[in-house]
Amino acid sequence: MLGGRGAGRSYHEPVEAEITVTVVTAVAAASFLIGLAKGGLPGLGPVITVLVALAVPATVALGVLLPLLMVGDVAALWALRGHVERSIVTTLLPGAVVGVGLASMVLTSLSPEALEVGIVVVVLLFAAYRAAVLSGREPGLGVSRAVASNAGGTAAGFAAGITSTVAHSGGPPIAIHLLAHNLAPIRFAGTSAGIFWAVNWLKVPGYAVAGLFDLDLLQGLAPTALLIPPGVLLGRWAVRRLPARPFEVLVLIGMVVGAGLLLAT
Numbered sequence: 001m002l003g004g005r006g007a008g009r010s011y012h013e014p015v016e017a018e019i020t021v022t023v024v025t026a027v028a029a030a031s032f033l034i035g036l037a038k039g040g041l042p043g044l045g046p047v048i049t050v051l052v053a054l055a056v057p058a059t060v061a062l063g064v065l066l067p068l069l070m071v072g073d074v075a076a077l078w079a080l081r082g083h084v085e086r087s088i089v090t091t092l093l094p095g096a097v098v099g100v101g102l103a104s105m106v107l108t109s110l111s112p113e114a115l116e117v118g119i120v121v122v123v124l125l126f127a128a129y130r131a132a133v134l135s136g137r138e139p140g141l142g143v144s145r146a147v148a149s150n151a152g153g154t155a156a157g158f159a160a161g162i163t164s165t166v167a168h169s170g171g172p173p174i175a176i177h178l179l180a181h182n183l184a185p186i187r188f189a190g191t192s193a194g195i196f197w198a199v200n201w202l203k204v205p206g207y208a209v210a211g212l213f214d215l216d217l218l219q220g221l222a223p224t225a226l227l228i229p230p231g232v233l234l235g236r237w238a239v240r241r242l243p244a245r246p247f248e249v250l251v252l253i254g255m256v257v258g259a260g261l262l263l264a265t
Contacts, residue, residue: 017056019220026055031068031224035231038076040189041238045169046123058115063212064221065168070200071225075232076193083190088181091153092160092174092195097202099161104206107165115166122167127256129172148180157195164199165206185240 017023030048037044052061077084110118156177164170174195178188207213 017060017214017217019217023055024221024224026052027064027068027221028224028227030065031227032231034065034068034072035075035228035233036235036238037231038072038189038193038228039079039232039235039238040185041235045171046119046126046167049119049168050123053116053119058113058119059210059212060214060217062115062168063207063214064217066200066203066207066212067218068225068228069168069196072228072232073193073197073200075229076189077197079232079236080186080190080193083187084194085181085183085187085191086194088153088178088191089194089198091150092157092177093198095154095157095159096161096164096195096199097157099158100165100199100202100206101161103162103165104203104210107206107210107212119167119169122163122169124256126169126172148177152180153177160195161199161202164196165203170196170199186236189236 030052033044033048033051037048049061049065052065055061056064107115156173159173160170163173171192174192178191183191
């Protein structure tokens with residue numbers, strides 16, 4: 001049943017999780033996937049969130065993942081140094097600030113089960129978007145002047161700020177805006193790393209106020225972060241060599257199955 005790992009509580013009542021083999025395995029796998037995603041492989045954000053939310057309550061999952069994502073940001077910026085379009089990051093940032101701020105205020109009143117529903121909704125919307133891209137039915141947003149404009153960047157940053165805050169899944173809005181700029185793959189990955197480095201730092205105060213950080217749990221799971229840099233390097237290598245379509249199909253299947261499991265647990 002949805003919310004069975006902390007149903008009926010709000011963020012004002014801290015939800016705790018123990019360090020078990022299942023939790024360590026899930027977070028270790030998530031750390032490696034974070035590295036792959038930061039290295040440039042698409043579509044992994046929702047999978048990572050669902051994977052950890054299956055092992056611990058959704059509130060705990062968000063708090064555990066944010067520091068790992070921030071480590072991934074640093075590793076990605078190092079691996080992709082020199083490939084960040086700072087002017088685009090600057091365009092996206094104002095909207096992201098507003099989006100993160102609004103979503104952070106909502107976090108303080110959501111219960112774990114409500115958050116799980118929110119995560120599932122974001123995951124399924126992301127899956128639908130990527131399925132449209134793969135099937136060739138994506139609207140012509142990627143070449144639209146409006147999407148590439150400063151106003152389009154502000155809107156994309158705002159949407160990414162909200163979805164990143166509630167589900168660590170801000171990729172689709174950012175991807176649409178970056179695609180409109182026709183960036184080379186490595187500059188796409190570098191610019192994405194740059195904006196999410198900023199967005200993830202913006203999320204820290206709201207997460208702290210909402211009580212999402214369990215310091216003892218974070219300390220115990222910290223060694224899993226060692227899997228992030230190898231994932232970044234592998235992701236950077238793979239994005240240049242592996243066919244994207246079969247990989248994304250598997251990711252989409254994993255997202256939908258994971259969302260179903262999250263609703264059922």
